[in-house]
Amino acid sequence: MNVDTVHHSKPAATHGTSEHKPLWVFTPSRTDPKDLEFILVQRQELIQDAVERVRESALTDHKHHLIFVGPRGCGKTHLITLIVSRLTKDEELADRLRIAWLNEDETCTTLLEFLLKIHAALVARYPEEFQENHLSEAYELKADAALDRVAQQLLSTLGPRTLLVVAENLDALFEGLGDAGQKKLRAFIQEHPKLSIVATAQRLVQDLSSRTSPFFGFFQTEHLKTLHVDEANQLLQKIAQLQGKTDLVAFLATNQGRSRVRALHHLSGGNHRIYIVLSQFITRDTIDSLLGPFMKMVDELTPYYQERIRWLPPLQRKIVEYLCSREGTVPVKDIAKRLFATPQTISSQLQDLREKGYVEANQRGRESLYEIREPLMRICVEVKDNQRIQPLRLLVDFLRVWYNDKELKRRLGEIAPFCEPAAYFTSAIQRNSAEGNLRQKLILDDLQMSLPREIGSAQVDFLLSDLKALPESAALAMQLWAEGKSDEAQQCFHELLAEETDPSRKDKLCDQVARALFNRGFAHGLAGEIRREIEDYTAVIGLTDAPVERVALALYIRGITFFQMGRKQEAESDFQAVVKDARLPLPRVVDVHLTLALLYFSEGRWSAGLDAIEASLTCGETVQPAHRGSATGLVSAVFSAGLNPDGRRDKVAALLGVYGLHNALPVLGDAVVTHVGEIFRAGGPFPATDNLEGWALAWEAAAVGFPDFGLAMRLLRTGVDYVKAGGKEPSVLLSLSSTERAIVEQALGLSK
Amino acid sequence: MKSNPGGQIDVKAAIGRDRLIRTLWESVAQQSLIITAERRIGKTTVIKKMRAEPADGWMPVFQDLERFHTAAEFAMSVYKEIHEFLGHKGKTMRRAKEWFTAMGGTEIGGLFKLPEKPGAHWKDILSRAIEDLIHENEATGTRLLFLWDEMPFMLANIRDREGEQTAMEVLDLLRALRQTHSALRMVITGSIGLHHVLASLKKKNYANAPVNDMHAVDVPPLDQADAITLATQLIQGENLPTPAMANAAAAIAHEADCFPFYIHHIVRALKIRGLAANPANVAQVVASQLVDANDPWELLHYRERIPNYYRDEEQPVLLVLDQLATQTQAASVNALLAGLKSTSTFDDRERLLHLLKLMERDHYLQRDDTGGYRFRFLLISRWWKINRGL
Secondary structure, three states, X not given: OOOOXXXXXXXXXXOOOOOOOOEEXXXXXXXXXXXXXXXXXXXXXXXXXXXXXXXXXXXXXXXXEEEEEOOOOOOHHHHHXXXXXXXXXXXXXXXXXXXXXXXXXXXXXXXXXXXXXXXXXHHHHOOOOOOHHHHHHHHHOOHHHHHHHHHHHHHHHHOOXXXXXXXXXXXXXXXXXXXXXXXXXXXXXXXXXXXXXXEEEOOOOHHHHOOOOOOOOOOEEEEOOOOOHHHHHHHHHHHHHHOOOHHHHHHHOOHHHHHHHHHHHHHHOOOHHHHHHHHHHHHXXXXXXXXXXXXXXXXXXXXXXXXXXXXXXXXXXHHHHHHHHOOOOEEHHHHHHHOOOOHHHHHXXXXXXXXXXXEEEEEEOOEEEEEEOOHHHHHHHHHOOOOOOOOOHHHHHHHHHHOOHHHHHHHHHHOOOOOHHHHHHHHXXXXXXXXXXXXXXXXXHHHHHOOOXXXXXXXXXXXXXXXXXXXXXXXXXXXXXXXXOHHHHHHHHHHHHHHXXXXXXXXXXXXXXXXXXXXXXXXXXXOOOHHHHHHHHHHHHOOOOOOHHHHHHHHHHHHHHHHHHOOHHXXXXXXXXXXXXXXXXXXXXHHHHHHHHHHHHHOOOHHHHHHHHHHHHHHHOOOOOOOOOOOHHHHHHHHHOOOOHHHHHXXXXXHHHXXXXXXXXXXHHHHHHHHHHHHHHOOOOOOOHHHHHHHHHHHHHHHHHOHHHHHHHHHHHHHHHHHHOOOOOHHHHHHOOHHXXXXXXXXXXXXX | OOOOOOOXXXXXXOOOXXXXXXXXXXXXXXXXXXXXXXXXXXXXXXXXXXXXXXXXXXXXXXXXXXXXXXXXHXXXXXXXXXXXXXXXXXXXXXXXXXXXXXXXXXXXXXXEEOOOOHHHXXXXXXXXXXXXXXXXXXXXXXXXXXXXXXXXXXXXXXXXXXXXXXXXXXXXXXXXXXXXXXXXXXXXXXXXXXXXXXXXXXXXXXXXXXXXXXXXXXXXXXXXXXXHHHHHHHHHHOOOOOOOHHHHHHHHHHHOOOOHHXXXXXXXXXXXXXXXXXXXXXXXXXXXXXXXXXXXXXXOHHHHOHHHHHHHHHHHHHHHHHHHHOOOOOEOHHHHHHHHHHHOOOOOHHHHHHHHHHHHHOOOEEEOOOOOEEEOOHHXXXXXXXHOOO
């Protein structure tokens, strides 16, 4: 098998490609552009923009120069091929643009060589216009004169048209040209503004980024991004579709497919080429289709990564090698310990390595965790490790991610023992046995990273214990909710429920997910991430078959959150939803009625508030002993509602009326005393003495007809007098009996 | 017109340089010019527009000198241009040609074969070519104007390849030719200050002032109105949605400090991110570009070149810039000195005056009416503050 190509088994119905046209893994420029268009993800707009700019260069005197920067395998050639393909098809450009697409890794040490290569590329593409013999005279001349001759010939054959030079790995090309060659090239471009350049580079080398370099600021630079997990899934689906693998397309859209791709994403680091290699493995479903192309890729890339590591200063090199030897992310303190350096030193070196693109940081709580940015670098370091000649970890992990344990064992049984694939299957089975389900672990890592940064490690552990208890698909759904993809998460959860036939296990699963979502929402709230807090509560509320009590709690807390945000209509709607649900435990309903009352009071809707209190008390009386809830919030709302004595007295009278009617005056009495205690405990400046005195008078006037409220009135009066004196006259308390005094002292926070 | 940061602009579409170019033509009638400005501010566009739209009586020739690494290459290139210019007029380069052929050089069909050792004779080639230009061209009505871009780069190339002595001789010969032939005109530009190349030559005992007979012209950012026009055209060229074109264009001009290069960058960033052109998005784009680790606006250069430009004086330069970045008012020399004294051991007023002058020439600083110093560009000041964590 040619390891460089992926063959279509049948034509893709959607775009009608013919059979046997391969997807070239290492030289995408040889792939049919129609297929490249078909599998394109993420970069549609980038390509369109580049094409528009080259069009403007061809049709006007503005000349654009573009460079796309990204590491090996990130899809640069794919991008370039499509730009050239689209430009070639543009009829308006047919007589306005000539394209010289230089071979990849072209080496030139002089401007003359560079122009000769351009000419050769033009000869190959436009043999009618550009011919090799046009330059035969130049070969008789010395280099300087030859340069003039070649330039003159090139420009005169070009005529009024624009020349698009397409150069891959421009960084290497510039290195060959050196400073002198680059300066000559730049001068040539300046003096003959007929060129537009579209180039790629693996990184922004000094020749491109240093202001003292001739090409500083010359190019419009785009840093190519790695694939996001959704884009990776899209790419794999498109390749499967291209190859007519409709069953695979459907599989990739299922929970199992999604969780596999998500786990693969961790291993691949979003690298396009790895996905193309994986697509062969996935679509053909044989280990040979993974090992062959992968080994070829590793073999090709190892010298490149070794060279990149060699460029680094010694300490940075050691850090990179250490990170390559580790799986997953590593905290700074661990690196420091291993390398006998201080965390500060390691931190600053990591910062530099991050800027150079070698490592990336992830945040867990307040801690920064580092890992190698390109997984291929890790594997290339591993390949060179003479001490551990064994199956490559990344490949073993791919197998662990793609197959279940049972499937691994089945496949191992089907192949000859002691062959290379058998070693891989065996290693995958052993590691699963020692370390557990890798997919689940990787998804948990994602979940952990999505937790709020501000929360402490104890809380992180608490949340993680919820998450670890979840099955793989449920964890995936949790992650999808965390990413704001609630529809997808719901779908994932539904699929999970559909797979579960045991009703009790199904109920347990619903409860587990609801609990985990609620707890995470609460943690988000504590961390001040209100949007995400509401999203998690909303997810609980919308969760199919979630326990009623958990949904009620989520509605209640979401309502309170809305209330605090001033979104009172949404809050009221949530509270109403809770109180209307007859299945809920009574104490919860009582509390929600009271919160509704508080919400109405806050809006000046006193009558509605009193009705809500009435409902709460009525509801609470249906159990023995009656559940009344706390009235402190209501008392506080009346205190803050205004200083008008009549208004206050009327509102207090109404409260006394409703609580009296339900024989619940002790609850109100407790609330008024607790409230005055809260005022004092909040510390100065205290409310004005007139305000406090007016408050006490309002209660005293309204309570005339409520002899049972006498004790509460004495306690309130004493508490108010104590606060009016700023807490500086303890003798005020002596007007009470020792038992009564103890109650007030407790409310004021004076008890020892 | 699409945004094109760093690319080549069609000079017919260049905006806001007409007045400057008129002044340049007026000045060049009197003396040769040296144009200084930060790289990417549009110097090359200015001189290319001079070439494309010459004033009456002038025939400008544009040469990008950075490609030359020896004095002979430079001399031969000048020779060829003069040869072509006079050839158009039916004149010949009698003096230079006689000498050129006597030395063993030949010319066939417009291509020149150099004498065996052109390096030894570059002064003769250059001098005689210029003499021919002046003498043969008398009373023909049109004058040749050399537009020499990136002169400091060429001098640095020659210095590195042939030594300081030859670089000095190029400067001296050009000055002598200007002195001898009062009709000779050249416009020299460079993105690295000529004074930095001269500084390295001075270390080799070069004491001359080779460009003090030339009129120095600074290329400023665009006027606000022109910057707004440019932003408007780019928004239109990129088809960016915008609720209020005037507001968006004004915001771009303001945030870019009227630098055409940054105006192009902002519009490009809006386009790439798929954002509408409005003041909020413009501010967001600029804020993110200023802190972007990839440094898309290439501002890090303002920090990185300091050790190279100021060598032993790096520390006081940093302290001065730090001080100015954190205050809105201009600072007097005394205030800057006081700042330096309180944060370092620097206490030499004369040295400070010298440094401030250099920093002004390198476009870090400018002086206001009262003589106080401030950042030349607000944008750079803003970036400096972020970059230095002030």
